[in-house]
Structure formats: C-alpha cells, structure tokens
Amino acid sequence: MPVPADGRLLLRSLATFVGLAGVTVALVWLFESMRAVLAIGGSCASGGPYVVGVPCPHATALTTVAAILGGILMAAVYTIFGLRAGPRITLLIWCALFLSLGWNFLDFGLRAQDGSDRLGWLSCAVVFALMGGGPVVGLAFPRFARELLWSDGAGMPVGLRSGGVAADRPPADRPADPRPVAPPPAPPPPADDVGTALAKLAELHDRGVLSDANYAEVKRRILEEQ
Amino acid sequence: MTSPGDPVARDPQLALKLWSVLVHLLAIASGLALGIASYHWIAGV
Numbered sequence: 160m161p162v163p164a165d166g167r168l169l170l171r172s173l174a175t176f177v178g179l180a181g182v183t184v185a186l187v188w189l190f191e192s193m194r195a196v197l198a199i200g201g202s203c204a205s206g207g208p209y210v211v212g213v214p215c216p217h218a219t220a221l222t223t224v225a226a227i228l229g230g231i232l233m234a235a236v237y238t239i240f241g242l243r244a245g246p247r248i249t250l251l252i253w254c255a256l257f258l259s260l261g262w263n264f265l266d267f268g269l270r271a272q273d274g275s276d277r278l279g280w281l282s283c284a285v286v287f288a289l290m291g292g293g294p295v296v297g298l299a300f301p302r303f304a305r306e307l308l309w310s311d312g313a314g315m316p317v318g319l320r321s322g323g324v325a326a327d328r329p330p331a332d333r334p335a336d337p338r339p340v341a342p343p344p345a346p347p348p349p350a351d352d353v354g355t356a357l358a359k360l361a362e363l364h365d366r367g368v369l370s371d372a373n374y375a376e377v378k379r380r381i382l383e384e385q
Numbered sequence: 386m387t388s389p390g391d392p393v394a395r396d397p398q399l400a401l402k403l404w405s406v407l408v409h410l411l412a413i414a415s416g417l418a419l420g421i422a423s424y425h426w427i428a429g430v
Binding site (some may be wrong): 168172175176177178179180181182183184185186187188191192195216217218219221222242244245246248311312 | 398401402403404405406408409411412413415416417419420421423424425427428429
C-alpha cells in the first residue's frame with residue numbers, strides 16, 4: 160500500500176500525535192485532580208490572604224490549571240495542524256471531558272454520606288452526562304458520525320465546514336433556494352456611436368480646441384477601437 | 386497497478402486515513418500512560 164507523498168505528512172502526523180496525546184494527558188490530570196478534591200468534600204483553597212479552611216491536595220491547583228490551559232492549547236494544535244484525512248475527533252474531546260468529570264460526580268455522589276452533597280453531585284452528574292453524552296448517542300447514526308468525526312482529506316469533517324453539509328453537496332443535490340434571485344446586472348451602456356464621437360471630435364477641431372495633429376491622433380484611436 | 390476492486394483504487398487516500406487512525410490510537414494510548422504516570426509523580430501518590 161503506497162504511503163501518500165505529502166511533504167507535510169510528518170509534521171501533520173506529529174501535530175496529531177502531540178495534540179491528541181496532550182489533550183489526553185490534560186483530561187487525565189483533570190479527572191484525577193477532581194477526584195482528589197471531591198475526596199475531601201468537593202472544595203478547597205490554596206494561597207491567598209485568607210485563612211484556608213480546607214487546603215487543596217498536593218499539586219491539585221497546579222495540575223488543574225495546567226490541564227485546562229494545556230488542554231485547550233493541545234486541542235487547538237490537534238484541530239488546526241493535524242492530519243487532514245481520516246479521524247477528526249475534536250468533538251469527542253468535549254464528550255470525553257464531560258463524561259469523565261460526570262463519572263466522578265456520579266461516583267462520589269452515590270457514595271456521599273451527606274444528603275445535600277449527594278443531591279448536588281448527582282445533579283451535576285446528570286447535567287454533565289447530558290452535555291457529554293449527546294454527541295456519543297449520535298455516533299449510533301453513521302451519517303452523523305461520518306460527517307462530524309471523519310474527513311475525506313479536505314481538513315475539517317463535512318459537518319463542521321463553513322456552510323455545513325449543504326456546502327459540500329453537489330449543486331444538483333441541494334434543495335432549491337427559496338430566496339428570490341437578484342436579477343443579473345444590466346449590461347454596460349453601449350459605447351458612443353462612432354459617428355457621434357467623430358462629430359464631437361470634429362466640432363472640437365473646428366473650434367480650435369484640438370490641433371490638427373491631435374485631431375488626427377484621436378480620430379485614428381476611435382476608429383481603431385471600433 | 387490496481388484492480389477495479391482494489392480498495393486503494395476506490396479511495397486513493399486510504400493509506401493516509403489508515404495512517405491517521407494509527408497515529409490517533411498511539412496518541413491516545415501514550416497520553417493515557419503519560420497522564421496517569423505524570424499525575425501520580427507530581428501529586429506524589
């Protein structure tokens with residue numbers, strides 16, 4: 160099977176690998192940091208001028224901030240500079256984020272001793288599951304999956320390109336546009352009649368505005384242009 | 386030389402797409418391993 164002769168294949172492969180691996184690292188850090196915070200009651204603080212009631216677990220502040228900023232950066236690297244054909248799973252990053260964090264809410268919500276904690280965390284679990292699970296449910300529909308998560312080589316998946324799916328269809332397949340079609344622009348006004356132009360030129364010549372040489376030159380140009 | 390039934394003949398970019406799938410799988414596996422190891426190393430747990 161031939162390897163595509165793309166001069167930028169190596170760079171794009173590297174961007175896909177680094178971007179996606181970086182996003183995965185960020186998701187793992189967020190997942191683990193969140194579990195560490197939920198394990199001490201769901202809230203904590205570090206630094207600042209106030210007395211800290213519940214200090215954050217070791218390095219959680221660092222890993223959380225780094226995961227958020229780094230994850231966004233790596234997702235951009237993957238989406239913008241990655242391979243142009245095959246899987247384009249930017250949308251699944253969203254799903255992985257909300258489903259993994261939603262799992263934490265569910266896990267700790269079911270085990271919470273305090274009733275208000277349980278209700279709050281389970282509510283968050285439902286919201287996160289809905290936010291992250293919607294696109295996953297859509298994967299059951301091959302057309303949806305193909306149009307949003309797969310590219311045939313033009314970069315973004317069909318469904319995420321500017322203009323959406325309709326822009327990718329051949330013209331015969333598109334529905335008729337109900338908007339009124341603007342009339343074509345009117346043709347440019349016809350050039351002055353040669354006779355009229357020559358008459359005006361002769362008039363200028365007769366009035367002495369044009370010299371004989373200029374009159375002959377302009378007259379020759381008018382006749383050449385026709 | 387490709388025959389009409391050859392998948393490469395039907396999709397000239399098949400090799401690139403398969404390569405992309407492989408890179409994705411490697412990236413996710415590497416990210417998971419690196420993420421778990423690095424978090425536990427940083428957090429000291």
